[in-house]
Amino acid sequence: MLTLGQDDILLDRKAADWRAALDQASEALVEAGLVAPGYRDGLHAREAQSSTFLGNAIAIPHGTPESRTHVQRTGVRVLQFPAGIDWHDGNRVYVLVTIAAQNDEHLDILRQLTHVLDREGVAERLAAAGSRAEVAGLLSKAVVEARLDDETLCLNFPARDRLELALAAAARLRQAGCVGNDFVADIASQSPLSLGQGLWFATSANDVKAPALSLATPEAAIGQGDSAVSGVFCLAAQGNAHRSLLERLTALLERGEGKDLHQLSAESVLARLSGESASAQTARARVLNAHGLHARPAKQLIQVARRQSVSVRVRLADGSGEAVSAASLTKVIGLGARRGQQLVFSAEGEGASQALDAMCEAMQGGLGEVVQPFEEGREHVASTPPEGAKPPEPLPADTPYQAVAASPGMAIAPLFVMRTPRFDYPERASDAAEQKRRLEASIKEGAEQLEALVHSAQGGEVAEILSMHEEMLDDPELHQAAHEGIQEGYSAEAAWWTAIETAARAQEMLADRLLAERAADLRDVGRRVLGILCDISLPTPPDHPYILVMDDVGPSDVARLDTSRVRGLLTARGGATAHSAILARALGIPAVVGAGERVLTLEDGVEMILDGERGRITPAPSTERRQRAELSLKEHQRLEREAWAARFEEGRTRDGHRVEVAANLGNTAHTADAVERGAEGVGLLRTEFIFMAHSQAPDLETQIGEYKEAMDALNGLPLVARTLDVGGDKPLPYWPVPQEDNPFLGLRGIRLALTQPEVLETQLRALLLAAAGGDNRPGRPLRIMLPMVKDIAEFRAAKAIFDRLLEEIPAEQRATDVQLGVMIEVPSCALLAPTLAAEVDFFSVGTNDLTQYTLAIDRGHPALSAQSDGLHPAVLRLIQMTVDAAHAHGKWVGVCGELASDAQAVPVLVGLGVDELSVSARQVPMVKARLRDFDLADAKAQAELALAQATSDDVRNALEVR
Incomplete structure (x- = not known):
């Protein structure tokens, strides 16, 4: 979150007009090292879209999303113009709060400033302020409000008198972390005061951690007449934070609505205490805007409110904030509503219903912005399509259909379509x-x-x-x-x-x-x-082999599968990185995912060919197509048997060209299994599993123990360990990073590690120490690779730590057979491979990320992921550049992405000169067998053929024909 300090404030500025003021603001950001000069155009472009005037003589200029590329670091500069500036929307401005934000931190600044906008005289005081401290004080003095929400309510409590209720209310405040034990003791010593209408009140300022108001209501009515008890309010007082809540409570009592509080649900209680009367009509609408109700959509909303014949109020559904005027820009912005949150609109009198409809319609329309629907839980979505919606077209028979390959293998079997059950149940219950x-x-x-x-x-x-x-x-x-x-x-x-x-x-x-x-x-x-x-049980699967079809498969669905009968999995939704796909691969079940709603139109018993290697399905195949698939499947099963028998042979082509076949591992515990399957080493150890398994960064000894487990199981075979690859899309709870618009292009991999080099140093030290020899045992071969490297500068920064450790640690206490390399995941790294190859010891190509960055397709995208194919000629050219650069300097190149186990890709990669293929442990025998199918000359011819194509489909078609 952006914060405001005195050093961020520039006093006594002068400008001929608002454009000149914006230019000064831009210069201030540039001088502070926050932005590049190009950010100036973003400030002007933003004003062209909509005024950034906030109110009370304050404007908050900030760039457009497109101009964020010029932001070097997040920050803010405040410029005071004592003489004032006529802003382009007709308002008078004395202060510019100019923001350089890499994400959407300006929304936090905006919300922080809303408290200033309703205070009288602030504009004049900002103009006359003679010190930075005075300006900072005027802008930063936030209003603290007392808390009242679901967690501070204690409804239907089994109490016998008002003192028990007071204690229950105080205990609820303690459970919510608002007060300590002394507060509860203070309330216990009091006799609650009567507010009338069966409501009572107790308060204390003793041991208050955060101001809050609680309400406890009895399970059954207590007392009669003046001694009747329908609820006890308990206030944790702190300054004036509770004033607004007490004013609303007073208004509720004046309306005579206090006597009914004990009969209401928590939602209704919060509504009454927000200022909504019992006679008000209400309607809910969800915020669909990506960045919540910031200035632009808020302006659209208040304009709709002002056009109504009745006054409309609005509040957040979650919480008890005051219902504010929907016609006030500062009040609406002050709600701080984010995407996904629900707003409650209320209105009374003739025309209320129409006004609420207009507000909800405006919200649904996006308030001037393009919005995406907010996904509701499937359980509350109708099982039938909306009226007028066309059902999906059935898949044509005997026609291959492309989806997302999730788990390799082929299946030929009838379908069993398990449709998601509809859970029907009553919303309310009295017992x-x-x-x-x-x-x-x-x-x-x-x-x-x-x-x-x-x-x-x-x-x-x-x-x-x-x-x-x-x-x-x-x-x-x-x-x-x-x-x-x-x-x-x-x-x-x-x-x-x-x-x-x-x-x-x-x-x-x-x-x-x-x-x-x-x-x-x-x-x-x-x-x-x-x-x-x-009491809903899922349909019973058939007692014969089948391919399971579902909307989406949950992990527990996969775990329940009878692998003796389930030949394959097919889902309408999901991606290759979902847990269901991971589990299918672990169980060795062929799977194709993300095929779309059309697969749910298929009937039980329809036969299908499912190719989990290529992500293709063919429903109701012809006899000829089915016979070809059966021959292919039988041949594949024969190859699997032969591959398993020869799994310990070296990886070589038919003419003896050596290509190492190693295993990708996500946990050191699986190393022995990989060796048993014929792996010639570990080509990728994802070390983040160690960090994700702990509530804080694992210490040196913990890491040494984990790495030693893998090295002991390898018994002298090489280990390639990737340094910590987290951040952005894979966060660690103890290493938070700012929310990013696109975490795949943000702080992750080596970029994140270099922000805390001590963590990287500890990991490198642990790897070096774990690979040491001793007790007449030679040192273990260790290869360390750095993820997400974009150029030589990042490699050198990490290598400086690595080299220092080699000097600090005596040779007899550390690995001596050690190399430091980089993963080729970022296209710039492949393009700059000649400069890197002179200094690195090896390259390992991570084709999953390299493909998605090269093609600009998220490999988990439901509609596009099928196009994220590593056999695209653009990706292959980057691999070729990498290999050529590495071999020119005598360095080796491995491939550790999914492409390394793709049967069509293996000869292409070998033909490009790749020296090592690292695949999942289950696939090691088959990849070795695939190598024995061709010789080096044939591989080079296939590589040349692939590079000559225009698309990945062309590549696969050309290779298939060949």
Whole structure:
């Protein structure tokens, strides 16, 4: 978040007009080293789109999203113009708060400044301020508001008198972290004061950590007449933070609505205390704008509100903030509404309904911005398409259809289409105790199911991910949220799914695709319990071999599969990096994902050819096509048997050309299995697993122990370890990075590691020490590679640490057979391979990232990922450049991406001169067998043929014909 310091403020500026003032602001940012000169055009372009005047003589100029490329680091500069400037929208401006933001930090500045806008006399005081401290004080004095939300409410509490309720309310504030034990003791010593209408009040300023207001209501009515108790308010007082809440409470009592509070749900209580009257009509609308209700969409919204015949108020649905005028720009901006949050509009009188419809329609329309729908949980989406919507076209018979390859192998079998069940349940229930009992029993049963699946799971990845599901199911926050929903009158089903959806959406909003896929894991856990509550069991699969078709496959669905009958997996949604795809590969089940809704139109029993290697499916194949596929499948099975028998032979082409075949590993525990499968070493050890398994950065000894485990299992075979590759799309909880618009182009890999070089140094030291010899044992061959390197400067920065460690650590205590190389993932690194090859020891091409960066296609994109093909000639040319540069300096090149195990790609890569192929452990025998199918001359001819094509489809077609 941007903050404002005195050094950021420039006093007593003069400008002929607003354009000159903008130029001065740009110069101030350039002089501070925050932006390049080109940012000036972004400031002017932003004003051309819409005025950045905020109010009270303040404007907040900032660049357009396109101009962020000129931002060198995030910062702010404040320019004071005592004589004032006539802004282009007719307002008078005395202060420019000029922002250089790499993301959307300007929205935080905007929200911080909204408190200034309603204070009288601020404009004059800003103009007359004679010191930086005075300007900073006027702009930075934020208003603290008392907290009141779901977590501070204690409704339907089994109490016998108002003192018990007061204590319950105080305890709830302590549980919410707002007060300490002394506050609770102080409330216990008081006798609550009557507010009338059955409401009572207790307060203390003792041991208050954050101002807050709680309300406790009884499970059953207490007392009669003047001694009746329908609720007790408990206030944790701190300064004037509670004033607004008490004013709203007073207004509620004046309207005579206090006596009914104990009968209301938490949502209705918060609505009343927000200022909405019981007679107001309300409507909800979700914020769809990517950056929330910032200035431009907020202006559109208030204009709609001002056109209505009645006054419209608005508040955030989650929380108890005051319902403010929807016609006030500063009030609407001050809500700080972000994408995905719901707004509650309220209005009274004739025309209220039409006014609310207009507000919701404007929100849905995007308020002048192009918006994407907010994805709701599948359980609340109608099972039938919307009225007027056309159902998807069925897939044509005997026609190959391209989707996303997720797990290699071929399957020929009839289909079993498992459609997502519809969970129908009542939203409300009156018996809270019974609903809690049902929920707890269902959670327990779900945990037992998961535990059984973990014990029977095949493959380490399966057990690991299902264990994570067990932890999710045991999350006390989920349980608490569901219990609170039940207390508010919701059924166990509705309360549980609301808790799941809230948590999943919060995770999805963190920024990136990988986290969104983990939100799918959370919903998978939620559906398990929901299915138990609704007594819904999935359809029974057939007792013969089949290909399973689903909308999307959850990890627990994969773990339940009977691998003796399931020949393949086909999904409408999902990507190659989802947990379901990872698990399918771990179980050795061919899988094709992201095929679209059309696959759900297929009928049970229809035969299909599924090619998990190429990501192709062919429904209802002709007899001729099926016979060809059967021959291909039988041949593949024969090759697998022969490949397994010859798995320990060296990787060589038919004419004896040597190509090492190593294994990619995500965990040192799987090293022995890789060696047993014939791996000639580890070509990629993803070391981030060590860091992700700990709540803080693992120390030196922890890392040494992990790396030694792999080296012991390799018994002298080489280990290629990639240094920590996290950040952006793979965050560590103890190493936070700012939210980024595009984390794949942000702080990750070596870029992030160099921001904390001590972490990188510890990892390099651990690797060097773990590979040391001793006890008549020679040192182990160690290869260390750096991820996401873009040019020689980043390599040199890391190598300086590496070289220093080689000097510091005695040779007998560290690895002596050691090399330092880089991963070729960024196109610039391949283009600059000649300069890098002179200094690095080796290259390893990560074709997954290299392909998506070269083609500008996210490999997990639901619509485009099938086009992210590493056999694209542009990618192959970059690999060729890398190999040529490396071999000119006597250095070796490996390929550790998915392309290394692609049967069509293997001869092309060998023909380009690649020296090592690193693949998943399961694929090692087949890749070695594939090498024995061709000689080097043939490989070179295939490489030349591939390079001569125009597209990846052309490459594959040409290779197939050949």
